[in-house]
Every structure is written in C-alpha cells, then in structure tokens.
Amino acid sequence: MNEEQVKAAIAQLLPKASQMLPAFADVLPDTASLQPAFEKYWSALAEWWQAPTAWFTPGGNGEETGGKFTNEINRHISEFRDLHMYRLLTEAVLRGERVLAVVGRNHVPMQAPAIRCTLK
Structure with a gap:
C-alpha cells in the first residue's frame, strides 16, 4: 500500500482498538501520535508507515527482521x-x-x- 492507503487503514483501526481497550486511546489516540512512538524504537526508517511487512509476520524473528518486538x-x-x-x-x-x-x-x-x- 502507498502512504495514503496505509494512513487511511490505520486511521480506521485506531478507534476500533480504543473501543476494545480504552487505555489504548491514551497511548495512540490518532495517526499523528504514531510518529513519536515509532521514533522511540526505530530510528533507521524515517516514517512509521514505511515499516516493512516482515516486521509483522508471526513466524519472524524481530532480531532478524528489525521489527524488535512486533x-x-x-x-x-x-x-x-x-x-x-x-x-x-x-x-x-x-x-x-x-x-x-x-x-x-x-x-x-x-x-x-x-x-x-x-x-x-
């Protein structure tokens, strides 16, 4: 997906996550809050929406993919x-x-x- 598609998908996901876990809204209330959170753990990439798919595969190893804990x-x-x-x-x-x-x-x-x- 391109930048606009990723941001639109995440913008729809965040309110759903907050409904399931209200405390989540305090941590990541909107897409604007993602960049500072992203920079806390990943400095190699410039933008949160550029996170590679390999970071999110359940069988992956965070040390190998760069996803750390994802x-x-x-x-x-x-x-x-x-x-x-x-x-x-x-x-x-x-x-x-x-x-x-x-x-x-x-x-x-x-x-x-x-x-x-x-x-x-």
Missing part, C-alpha cells in the same frame, strides 16, 4: 486467535451444529490437532 506481538495475537477459533468451532460442533470455518491457511495446521482431539 513479530512476537503478532505471534501472540495469532496464537490467541487460534485458541479462540478452536473454542468456538468445537463448542458449536459439540452442541450438534454444522460448522463451516473460513480462515487463513496458517491457522488450519495450528488448530486441527486440538479440534480432532476434542471431537473424538
């Missing part, structure tokens, strides 16, 4: 999503409901063994 955060988020989806899916099946789940391909191998175990 890969680890994304990994924890991904694990939480896997656990949440696993619970929703197995609870629905155990209630006798038919389930169709559409998820990213990386979630399937992470959830499949737990789902099989629970449903046997």
